[in-house]
Amino acid sequence: MKEDENPSSHFAPTPKPPYYAVIFTSVRSEGDQGYAQMAARMVELAEKQEGLLGVESAREEIGITVSYWRDRESIERWKADAKHRIAQKYGKEKWYAAYRIRIARVEEEKRFEKK
Amino acid sequence: MKEDENPSSHFAPTPKPPYYAVIFTSVRSEGDQGYAQMAARMVELAEKQEGLLGVESAREEIGITVSYWRDRESIERWKADAKHRIAQKYGKEKWYAAYRIRIARVEEEKRFEKK
Numbered sequence: 001m002k003e004d005e006n007p008s009s010h011f012a013p014t015p016k017p018p019y020y021a022v023i024f025t026s027v028r029s030e031g032d033q034g035y036a037q038m039a040a041r042m043v044e045l046a047e048k049q050e051g052l053l054g055v056e057s058a059r060e061e062i063g064i065t066v067s068y069w070r071d072r073e074s075i076e077r078w079k080a081d082a083k084h085r086i087a088q089k090y091g092k093e094k095w096y097a098a099y100r101i102r103i104a105r106v107e108e109e110k111r112f113e114k115k
Numbered sequence: 116m117k118e119d120e121n122p123s124s125h126f127a128p129t130p131k132p133p134y135y136a137v138i139f140t141s142v143r144s145e146g147d148q149g150y151a152q153m154a155a156r157m158v159e160l161a162e163k164q165e166g167l168l169g170v171e172s173a174r175e176e177i178g179i180t181v182s183y184w185r186d187r188e189s190i191e192r193w194k195a196d197a198k199h200r201i202a203q204k205y206g207k208e209k210w211y212a213a214y215r216i217r218i219a220r221v222e223e224e225k226r227f228e229k230k
Contacts, residue, residue, distance in 0.1 A: 007142040010176060010177045011177070011215050023136060057175075058177055061173070062125045062126070066140070100224060102224045105220050106218070108217070109216070109218075111213075112206075112207060114144070
């Protein structure tokens with residue numbers, strides 16, 4: 001972390017629960033095959049979706065992307081989005097060896113910030 | 116990913132929903148200060164807890180650790196565990212600049228494995 005950064009700027013600015021989380025964990029295939037570009041484009045597109053609250057993401061052996069949503073309806077709309085559906089198709093054909101998608105209702109949130 | 120690996124071995128072997136997820140996202144402080152050792156010890160300890168289903172973890176700018184649990188009671192027991200409470204105290208004093216803990220009920224899970 002850079003010293004001039006506010007560490008909390010890295011977290012999704014979620015409201016008081018309840019809200020929803022989509023936990024997407026994945027193992028990549030070999031090679032990029034257009035993945036990095038499409039991943040960036042999908043985050044851009046998702047951020048324009050009604051109901052998205054924020055995204056948190058990290059990758060080592062596995063990648064974990066958690067997107068937070070106002071409600072399940074917003075998640076269903078994003079799932080059905082035409083450009084996102086094309087990305088989903090490429091994901092299965094080219095980019096991922098395996099993945100899990102878990103849809104969960106957030107019931108409680110605790111925050112810590114060092115003084 | 117190594118070629119001889121089963122990619123799905125990286126994921127938590129969760130059962131059919133419903134079950135629970137604890138989404139822990141964090142920004143580290145500077146320096147290790149005993150963190151790596153304690154983090155490994157905590158995963159070991161958590162794995163002995165009744166009700167833990169599995170853990171998925173990755174760190175880049177932020178760290179994301181998702182632990183999956185049978186029910187909220189199991190999460191409460193782990194939260195109250197004596198050794199874990201010591202780690203929680205060090206976490207606030209030394210290891211983390213900021214974190215979020217979100218407790219969520221997983222309602223749906225989709226799996227993909229490349230043929």
